[in-house]
Amino acid sequence: MTSVIKTLELDLGDRSYPIHIGQGLLQDASLLTPHIHGGSTVVVSNETVAPLYINKLHDLIGDYRNIDVILPDGEEYKTLDTVNQIFTQMLEQHCDRKTTVLALGGGVIGDITGYGAASYQRGVNFIQVPTTLLSMVDSSVGGKTGVNHPLGKNMIGAFYQPQCVIIDTDTLNTLDDRQLSAGMAEVIKYGLIRDADFLDWLQENMDGLLKRDPELLTEAIYRSCKHKAEVVADDEKEAGQRALLNLGHTFGHAIETGMGYGKWLHGEAVAAGMVMAAKLSQGMGWLEATDVQRIETLLQAANLPIAPPKDMTVKQFMDLMSVDKKVLDGVLRLVLMKSMGEAIVTDDFDHDALLKVLIG
């Protein structure tokens, strides 16, 4: 394998870590082994991903004593009970504090496994091996881990950084088209909030990206992770600027919840939510109509929706948005766009303009 490997570093002092991106990285043990410090490894994956890639990971792990924990596939298993199952298997196998835990899968597997690694004996080594575009550019980088509670998504968790992230673009070859597009929504988001040039690049290369050209994917993932890494390095615990990463997410969460989880994919809901945020930004006089149009064109090129579902009512949106986690002290804060490639978090927006966006 002679293709390009791109590596970047998330700078968090003594908790800094590398993010490796490229084609065929699951055949390169040299990236993984420096981060395995103890005698045992635990690979956590699910019933869909494990049959495809777990043997490659076993080959990389080599001589270490390894335990596999294979979970059922689906967001409904992202619970404290599932984390406890991981603990039980690790304790039954006498895994000690020097164990290294690897998450092989999408965002659900990464979130569950990260929280498990954070909590097992108060924290063991953890490596992210994301296999979906969404988890590659979003959840695998930055240390947000956790599970759902019946009363709220991602309500239980930890900020816990991995030792490294290994992103093999080849794993995207088994991802279905709809999931690939959903991941692309978060890629486009980085352009919208931080990088107008990246928007141009994405518009030019969207065809090749959707055809899974490995070099284009490596570049898009690299630029996305670089933005994420910079934001997280400045604001690990989301005291401020990290919230910019939530562009479109407050509207999007309302859509996901309103439609019932699973009906709209997260990335699809975020895509529609980003258009709503852009329209509100236009209502504030910050974006031109042509800007909003460009955003819609790019999202459509990625086969993403640009409007919320017809049957969501204004009242549904208002109810669901006021319980979003981004609400502090009862005030609704939204991420809006000041210009193409520049976002802000604000509670100082025009409520009539918001209403107009919700009416559609």
Add this chain to the structure above:
Amino acid sequence: MTSVIKTLELDLGDRSYPIHIGQGLLQDASLLTPHIHGGSTVVVSNETVAPLYINKLHDLIGDYRNIDVILPDGEEYKTLDTVNQIFTQMLEQHCDRKTTVLALGGGVIGDITGYGAASYQRGVNFIQVPTTLLSMVDSSVGGKTGVNHPLGKNMIGAFYQPQCVIIDTDTLNTLDDRQLSAGMAEVIKYGLIRDADFLDWLQENMDGLLKRDPELLTEAIYRSCKHKAEVVADDEKEAGQRALLNLGHTFGHAIETGMGYGKWLHGEAVAAGMVMAAKLSQGMGWLEATDVQRIETLLQAANLPIAPPKDMTVKQFMDLMSVDKKVLDGVLRLVLMKSMGEAIVTDDFDHDALLKVLIG
């Protein structure tokens, strides 16, 4: 209330926090309020402690919206299920990320509550208000939080530091004598591992301490917390020196497990364990027979056992000690004493000498 307040700081950079110690501190709102940042507080306590002190804490909290979570009393409730009950109550009451969670009780309450605070929405503010001597001088300081798993004690948890620790010596007036003595074992431990002068002071003042003289208690707790804070500041995650705090604990855990949890109190088992560690240190030629005798005399003055239960066999000890969490890579490491007031962690001890200690 004009008595002395002693305050020390645990130095962990931007996560540093004060530890306030003195008589009547639960009547002094000025210590608490600077650390409550949000609109809501949650007091977690148990059915034994809450009736005694929760009203005092409510008075200190004042106008904030407060929720009480009252758990049953006992180590058997130190589980992931109990933590999940705290999450449920907090979510039902729409507690946001700015909530401050207060632990009012002994070590079990502090450990459960700390892990809950660490995990709720990936971490909210947390304040320790310990009400037993053991939790005042040990678990409330240093950020070790967690719960038990059916397959092991303290196997699930987080390193999560509080915003402050408030120690009111008056709360010790309702602690029974046996629990007070058990806490004294950890106080004596600090003398043994770090402070020979403190051993002299304790020998002189043990009568007054057991009579709960508030000024003597303040001094003993202050010196204990100071030692703990110094050790933790140097080695928060127990990569090295923090393990010295486990003097007597490997033997002690074997006693607790061997006898069945609850039969011997933790402090009682640690007391016997410290004598065993001292005898092994004597076997290594590091302590004199007179040193061991001094240790026994001091522990006896505190009404603590100085030998393991007669019915524990050597085989039981060996089996139980090799599964202790302090075992890394299958090698038994013990905390031993190089001299009075000086301890080391070592796997380089004479196995015949260990056997002799276990035979008794």
